[in-house]
Amino acid sequence: MRKNKSNQWKYPKDASGNEMQPGEFYSNTVQVRATNFEVEIRHLLVDSDGMVKSGMNVRMSPEAAAGLAAILHGQINGTPEQAA
Numbered sequence: 001m002r003k004n005k006s007n008q009w010k011y012p013k014d015a016s017g018n019e020m021q022p023g024e025f026y027s028n029t030v031q032v033r034a035t036n037f038e039v040e041i042r043h044l045l046v047d048s049d050g051m052v053k054s055g056m057n058v059r060m061s062p063e064a065a066a067g068l069a070a071i072l073h074g075q076i077n078g079t080p081e082q083a084a
Helices: 062-076
Strands: 029-034 039-046 052-060
Touching: 039 062, 052 062
Parallel strands: none
Antiparallel strands: 029 039, 039 052
């Protein structure tokens, strides 16, 4: 998906003309695996017995992961970074 000239994402429209938005997922456990070529973040929803109820893998380029790391670092330190 490409950005338009106003630096906003454009989403496809459904049959009713409404913009389709990406789904949301909640996790309480995160695992990270990194190589020179990609970063994989595994989000899991785990119950108190250790049973995985649902999960999702997010794979991204090292460049995208670096941008995410900068934003998270700013959030942790109380100075949120602006997304580019």
